[in-house]
Amino acid sequence: MNIRNKRWGWLSATLLIIIIGIVAAACGGSDSSSADTAAADTAAADTAAVETAAAAPEKKIVMGFLSNCEGPFGPFWDATLAGYYTALVQFAGATPVDPADPKAGVTGAMVPGTEIPIEINTDYGCSDDKADKALSEAKRLVEQEGVNILIGPLSGDEGIAVANYAKTQPDVTFLNGISGAQDTTLKVQAPNFFRFFTDGAQWTAGLGAYAYNVLGWRTAVTIGDDYSFPYTQTAGFVSEFCSLGGKVTDRIWPALGETDYSSYIAKLPNDVDGFFLDVGGTGTVQFVNQYTEVNGNDSLQGKVMGGAFISNPAIIKELGSKVEGVVAGSALPSDATDANWTTYVDAITAAFPDQAGNAANIFLAGYYNNTQAAILGLGAVGGNIDDAAAFQSAIAGVEISTGVGPVTVDGNRNAVGANYVVQVSDKGATTLFTVPDVDQSFGGAFSADTPNPDRDNPKCVAGNPPPWAASITK
Amino acid sequence: MISARLHWLIGIGIVIVAAVLPFVFSNFTTSQILTRALILGLAAASLIFLASLGGWVSLAQLGLYGVAGFTVGNLVQADGGAKVFAMDIWLASLLALVVTVLVGLLIGVIASRSEGIYFLMITLAFGVIIKLLFEKATDLSGFGGINQIIQPAVLGSAQLDPERIYWVCLAICVLVYLGIRYFAHTPFGLAFQGIRDNTPRMRALGYNVTLIRTVAFGIAAFIAGLAGVLNVWWNTQISPGTIDIGPVIFLLMIAIIGGLYRIEGAWVGALIYVILDNRLRSVDLVGERVATALGIVFLLIVLLSPGGVMGIYKSLASRWRRSRSESGAARDGDGTAAPTVAGD
Amino acid sequence: MASGSGLTAEVASALGPRARLSGGTLFLLIILLLAIVGIGIQAAADATLFAQITLNGLSLAGLYFIVASGFTLIFGLMRVVNMAHGSFYMLGGIIAYLVQERMLNPDPTSFDLPQATLTSFLIPLIVSMFSIALLGVLIQQVFLRWNQGQELRQALITIALSIIIADQAVARFGGIAKEISVPVRKSIQLPIVGMYGTTRLVLLLVAIVVGVALVLIISRTRFGMIVRAGVDDRQMVTALGVNIQKVFVGAFFLGALLAGLAGVLGGAVNSVNKSDDGKFLLISLVIVIVGGMGSLTGAAVGAVLLGLIDSYSDVYLPDAITNYGVLLTFFLLVFVLAVRPYGLFGRPG
Structure with missing residues (x-):
């Protein structure tokens, strides 16, 4: 493996150009997306700007998504996305871009009862069941993409790591995806981390x-x-x-x-x-x-x-x-026929017909529950999240409607349900x-x-x- | 040839520019891009140290990095781990380095009797075994990894003062870089390189080959351990996933991108890797298949330029020099012989 | 640097391992003896349990051997460390599962699992084995042929391929482990052991057949003769007018075929799982490092050691330290390499 092998010279140069191209394309891709994203980037890029943003009428609502697209739970990526977007379609009036593909996202999500848009960050957080990957993805979404409502993560160790991180970001509101470790809410007790789906125990x-x-x-x-x-x-x-x-x-x-x-x-x-x-x-x-x-x-x-x-x-x-x-x-009854369950299954079918079979899949249901709680919380504060603490106490008070009936959270911000x-x-x-x-x-x-x-x-x-x-x- | 003095000036310039970067970039970029690249670069430097001076490619370095991190996590107050010591963070970090070097010496004494590709396989096996140990021994790796590991007080809050840990990492990286450069010219370092180039002759000259190699492996373990300690200071958590086989391969990829035989390549490779990892998923074509994209980049690099980016830089530089002095008398390169790891 | 001649590891040592009884080997034997005495005491307490887990360990060793023999064969002849060998194993299982699913065409609403016949087991097995073998040849021809001798670079190329294969498997193959259906899955009464599952017995039998077949191929066929000669001196074999490239293709074909076979058998006995690639790469590595790279006998001995350690440590280690069982593998590596740096049956280069 001799680096001095001359005939690789021009190939090396080509490769370098390719790499530079990829990096540039990647950076350019995010800069040139939409004006909104660019604004969010700028806001996130400069903490001072975030502080002064309070002077503006209201803080923009940016919702982010963190799940697993690699590792052992990678195959449940689509199901978790479907849960996330179904809730946005059902409760925030959004429209799926492609009903056959949850990844394509939704448009027109708004805070219920208002005209305030919910911006959906589509640079999804993708972890691989490893706590530190989830943590670095959460940081990327919050600190780089400017997400101020984060839905996720998926698995237990990730949940503990993200809940610990939540403590350092009091202005950002975290809602669990489907991670089930008891500690995440029982022990870590981050005031801005909620779990509207029951834990593993x-x-x-x-x-x-x-x-x-x-x-x-x-x-x-x-x-x-x-x-x-x-x-x-x-x-x-x-x-x-x-x-x-x-x-x-x-x-x-x-x-x-x-x-x-x-x-x-x-x-x-x-x-x-x-x-x-x-x-x-x-x-x-x-x-x-x-x-x-x-x-x-x-x-x-x-x-x-x-x-x-x-x-x-x-x-x-x-x-x-x-x-x-x-x-x-x-945590879910796959044979239920009551009104709660049918409403829930119908909501999935309306948004993503292919995903209806995943209704009894906890991965879908977990993201559905938590996203719904975030939307209802937004509705309760009229889309004003300038006061993060007020928004978070509004979330703590909501009662979500799920396939298993109403779910609320207890003092540890953990779900109480069937x-x-x-x-x-x-x-x-x-x-x-x-x-x-x-x-x-x-x-x-x-x-x-x-x-x-x-x-x-x-x-x-x-x-x-x-x-x-x-x-x-x- | 670029003179040695110019090299120094460029080096100092780079460090100064690096030192002011936190004032230019956001907290996120400072912490998640720059600091991460420095720490991964340091871990990669321990790999490149062995590769450039010893002709060995070790895949146990990330395992040793994990040993250091988990040792710190178990010795100090943290959520998870042994929880019985609650030691001072500085003492714990020092002990972590000692433990890491000891483990490194143990692996080194075994692995140093092998060459080239055998060494790669043996160190990979050791690296994976270390990961399996921490994955299975939950007494040591806690319930869901070790979280909330305390940081040295001078670092302030990782969230509010990301530049402090960045500067600490930068300083340590510079010291390690200079240390390795210095080491290469010490009698010991020269002997180590001599073994790389001609083991039988060195043995015939009376050098204790196994001892020298083992000690060199211990030094590499120390560098990996430093990176591991910095990692828990920075990230305040560690889990077995940190040192899984995927990250092991990506660390190797960093070293390859940077060029396996140039110490400074470690940080170049790490920066490129971190940026790719951060940015690739925004490319529509890539989406969530970042690992595939990284694998393809890795494949292209090993197919096209085994010297990595630093190799590209060097071949461009030497081409430029050749075109200037048509005589071609100038030897290309600066004397760091690239060892051929292949058997023939 | 190691010179090209006199390869460290060699397939031919399968024929006559010449274990020299040095002080180090003696030390190893003493350790082994102590372990045997320790297990013996436990065994006396419950002979049936002991017999069962021994058979478990041996059948597991059979699976390990099939994987590792392919790895060691490729390495012994070509000095290629195929880091994608675990991916071959994993893909073997996935392909067989997909082919079988297509053949059985199970009714998605049916609760009863589709039952494979001999045909619907063997066809997926054969299709999968040969697909993997061809994939191996393809990789050898496209990526490895032109950089023969650059061991590190070849290892890196196969690592890169394994990353890509693993990520694509996550993206394309379903979330949970699948089972390859076998024609008969039941248990039979064995002396001492009691009831024991048939698939594991079949696995053990196949491993023995594979081992014998490999020894015969290496010792009796022209291909094997060239392989043996090529292991010792590649240049000389080429100089004698043998087309070594053809032999290389053959070796890669056979090595990948074995990984595919193991993948299917593993999928039938345990399950097809997309995270098995790393596990089986590690197993192959440990076995050939312990046994000696390129040695079939070494692969067999290494596989048996690893299989038995796996199943004994599951049961006989005190509960508090079962989790540290993986350290036994670590110490096995350390001990073997300390006394025999080139593995039990390996030869220095």
Whole structure:
């Protein structure tokens, strides 16, 4: 690899020109977009200008979007965009540019009840499930693109990082996308970070009671991938199951990225009533295949319960009858037929017909809920966000209408809403119980002072069951 | 030939211009473009240090960068990590450097017995193993990475005073650059380069080849560790994703863009990479497929100009010189021999 | 610098590994012995569990071996470190899945999974294997042929390709892991082990067949003869009038084919997953570094070591430190390289 190889000289020069061209095109592209964007750029480029902008009648509303277009969740990019834009179409009167392609965006979004435009930043934030990528993208949107309402991010670690960042940007309002770590709102407590979709632990609300009261389990073992999201989901199950008197005899945590669960399966004890399974999206397919291969095709029913991974329609489609009869927690009811659900599905169909099938996909729903909250908050302050604190307290007071009924936020700015205990059947996931008004604290079991959910926490303690536990019986 | 004095003047000029950039650009650009480029450049410099002087391409440098960052995160007050020490940030940073150098020496003593492409493979394996360790050992990497790592007080707030951390990074980068230039002319540095050029002869001359190489790897680990410490000072958080295989490859890409055999290329490459990364997604054709676009840029560079941008600069400069002095007597280049990593 | 002659790693060592019993090797053996005693104590406590996880480890090793043998074959002959080998593995699974989906044409509303027949398993397998093999040849011809000998540059080119392939896979292939349907998926009763899944047994069997076939190809065919000669002295082989370029194409074809095969088998036993490329690249690297680059025997031994470490550490490490299990792989690398810098069966250049 000799750099002095002369015949590369002219090629090198060409390459340099290409690179310069790309960089120039990229810079030029953003400068010459619209006058509005240019103005936003200038405003962002000079902090002094932002300060003096208060002298102008009202601060311009610039909404930004942060999700994952790379990494393991990259394929859910379109679904998250669809949720974001559906809310803008439904509540801010926007029109989709191309109903077949959410990426193309919308035009004409306005604050409800006013003529004030909501500018949609289309240099989307694209992360890859990594906290520092999400953080740098959030900074780019806020500090470079001049976004003052940011919707996102997608996953747990990203959410914690962005919520921490939110504390340093009090004038910008952050609404979560679909990241589910409990800490994001329970521990970080940024006053300008909201989550209008329940957290990962809330998605298992009702399962512990179902296991104890309906299935009659007294002992259980949990198996989950060794990272924050399964800790959070398992925390919900363990806390509820133990509060009723159940015992969790072991917690097995296969290392993250494991693809061969066979040895963990060999190690599972036989003398417990059941298992709570929470190995991640990819892992679910692998675990279930390896489990059923050894134990038979109908071996999961009554013996295994799952979290959001198993109730995910895409996973059910992949595993089919192998998971028939498995009971799982779910933030969305895919079989609902009530008015809330149909309104929600109709809104998606009206905006992006191709995405209607994703209605029960939490990625779409999470972005939908949070974007809606932002729009309703804007409406409540008449589009005036000069006083960020006033705008944020307006958001804290809104009640959004979702597929699962009204959702509000608690003092930690975290959603209080319904959760579902579902059973996998040939129709997908059939709702067994609706668990109303699930809050983040599980009846006090979780608070800012309790340890983070981890391999050993929460401890298995009897007493103080969450309010909904008593209603889940045979 | 450009005289050495002129080189110095140009260098000083560049540093002065770099130092006043925060007054020209917004906080965002200072922090997210310039500071980021300096830190990534420093990490790339540790890679280029080994490549230019030792003829080795190491993919473990980002892993070592992560070791330093995670060590700081675990030793100080932060959200996540071990949480038992709550040490002073300066002491923690110093200890992080010590730990990083020790890990570097351990990897170095093993890897320094290999050459060229084997070295690349072995260091890649070590780099990925370090990442896997932090990914799996959540006691060390916290719940969702380590967040809110405290900064040294003199740096003020990363948000309000981004220029302070920028200046600190700039100063350290300049020192490291000068240090590497100086090192190359010390007896030790010359011996290291001698090993690159002819290992058997150096061995025959009585040099302890393994020792020299291991120590050089330790020095590179120190530089990578500095970058890792600066990274957590700047970003106040670190997660296993920071040192995943993707970033490892992009660090290599920075070194390649800059030219694998020129120390200053590290920062040129880093700046180009950071700007591309920041701007590419605004190009309609690219959209969210930034990684593909970066991969194509990377591919074009290795296909067309293995010397990277600095190689392009050099070949243009030498062409210009040749056309001026038609004699062609002037040797092109300034004497930094580009080692051929290939076996023949 | 390493000279071109006397390649470090060689495929031919598959035929007769000459493990010299040096002090270092002895040290390694002692460590191994200690590990065996430790596991033995655990095994005595629960023989069935031990047998099960041993078989798990061995079948996993089978998969690892198929991937790594392709990697080591390409490296041994051509000195090309194919950093896109993990991408080949991943694409192998994806292509087979897509072909099978087209063949089975599952009813999207049906709850029951489509069941593959022997044909609808083998055709995707073959299509996928040969597509990957052709892709390998294409990459070799377009990107690697003209810079033969520039090892670093070739590695960088394949790295760049792997970035592009990975990102395109994210963009084009669905979000969650998919399963390649197999004709029979059930468990059978084995002595001591108890019930055990058939797909893993088949995987182990295929790996053994692949290993034997490779040894036969290398030792008995004209292609293998040239490969062995080429490994030792490429210039000489060319001088003797052999068209080494053709052999290179053959080697790349075979190496990529093996990665594709492994991708399909992995997709059938575990799942097709778009983030497997990095994992299997690392596995290939570790196996050939431990086993010795270019050595088939080394690949087999490395694969078995890694497979067994994987499954024993999942079960036998105390809970508090299972997460540090990856350090065992680290120490395996350190130990092996400390005593044998060129791997267990590698030869210095």
